[in-house]
Amino acid sequence: MEKNANLYFKLFLSTLQLSAFTFGGGYVIVSLMQKKFVEKYKWINKDEMLDIVAISQSSPGAIAINASIMVGYRIAGFWGALCTLLGAILPPLVIISAITFFYTAFSQNLYVGYFLKGMQAGIAAVIVDVIYKMAAGFVKKKDILSMALMAAAFCLSYFLEINVILIIAGAIALGTAYHFCAKAVKAKKQKRQAERTDSNGAQDLPIDKKNETDISRLSDKENKR
Amino acid sequence: MIYLNLLWEFIQIGLFTIGGGYAALPLIKNRIVDINGYISLAEFMDIIAIAESTPGPIAINAATFVGVKTAGILGGLISTIGFVLPSLTIVLILSLLYGKYKELSVIKTTLKTIRPVTLGLIAVAAATIIKLAFLGGQIASIDNIDYVAIGLFAVSLIALRAFKLNPIWIMLGCGGAGLLLYWII
Structure with a gap:
């Protein structure tokens, strides 16, 4: 206290x-x-x-x-x-x-x-x-993006005398839009990657099987010994 | 009752002052000078001069001045309380939300975009003050350049960067040096 x-x-x-x-x-x-x-x-x-x-x-x-x-x-x-x-x-x-x-x-x-x-x-x-x-x-x-944002805010307010509330509101809109765009791009990339691994997965399957058979053969040999 | 009326007027002024203290001035002129007639237009002009040349936020200075002029010290206190009440309520709610949602990814990206923008706006304030200090509020020409101010600015910047001096001492020191140098010149 x-x-x-x-x-x-x-x-x-x-x-x-x-x-x-x-x-x-x-x-x-x-x-x-x-x-x-x-x-x-x-x-x-x-x-x-x-x-x-x-x-x-x-x-x-x-x-x-x-x-x-x-x-x-x-x-x-x-x-x-x-x-x-x-x-x-x-x-x-x-x-x-x-x-x-x-x-x-x-x-x-x-x-x-x-x-x-x-x-x-x-x-x-x-x-x-x-x-x-x-x-x-x-x-x-x-961080070029941040530097550009700072310069832009300065110019908008100092030279063009735009209302600071509008500038901040603009920054909020820009940030939110950027977030969702980045998210959408990321989701697209992940989807493409998922498709690629799907097709890869099909080719991988026989190799896996081969490995499995190898292992089983090995274990067979061990059993014989 | 004058106190209640002052309180209510300044609650309204506080609520609609958006974008810093200067935004309060047109509202004060409208509500206090034009509608209520508590102070005259000449007194209102004086408020601006005083509020700018005394410490503290300009809107608080103006609210106190109007209150004291209208209804004495208690009036000044009540006007100031009225002015900060909306701020207190709204800012506390926003602080609560900020603490809760700061870590959300949308908010994080958005805040990251706002930070450099805010810094740009602070730079605007710096540019305005530098212009005022170096040119004394006059048009830009060689005759109007205030070499004393430029010298004080340079010395202060060095003291801040190299010796990490407390800003309050810098400002008081500059004030004292200004008094001496401008008086001699």
Whole structure:
């Protein structure tokens, strides 16, 4: 029980930290989650993290919140999900409540602007690092299909500005279609192979019989001895 | 009662925000500014600026801001709870299904196709942020290139790859360095 409480607290604190230092959108927090939960604590693996991102992206709500809930649930069930959710919403709740009372001064402050501008460059570097690490998996394996899919998704979203929901839905359709095509091709191959072994089987039969007779002859000889 | 109304409005907004926090903004404008008139259009524009320059998910920031403006701290809390309720329910159900059916071969192949696609989408976010950091939201030309940002980016990347520094220190360090360098220039 004490160990559980410890885990819940660690989950809460991790998402609290991530949420408090994340400027600019859900993908930034997802990159930081990958760094913390996958690389540092090794609570979940790289593939699971990408699945979590995909599901968070296509569920209602903010990506960062959805991803926090899913990570919490994967690691420590329902109460884990509540801990990560609380950790994710608490910092913005406190910070925004405070800022609301003197927001014009904040948004026009020159020094705040400088600080935020410097931070953007750091965020860009963190995301690039995460993408590099995650893509290294299939680039090293020379998985051309995955590389092409990644490039295609990038172009569709960045240059053509196609809705990300549509892109993910397309990927789901493509994956399912690929699975059933591969299955059909495999079934056809197996059927052909089965036919071939059937015809081979007919030719094999006499040899088997010959062997049998050989064995019986041998055993006959042994009997004579 | 204003609290119940805020809760209900944000449950609806949360449910129909699909594709990340930015998708919540048009819904907030429609429900909160146009229909209920809780905040003005000028205040709504300020929300976007604030939500982008403070930590945390943009939709949560916006929900809190609207709630606090309309009905104080408790209003902010209730709006945020309303916004995350649909997410919590739906994502928990999906997590349950994911755990159960992850090993199914159809799901496995499909997930394998989605993973690189998701990575491509993360790369889009990276490209957008890089563009914003290097050009400061202006059109691409040599005059607008922000050399300080490029320098900070390069140093950060080296620190991450070679020294495996904690990203939070990288970001705080860049913020501090930005404050100093932009102030001097």
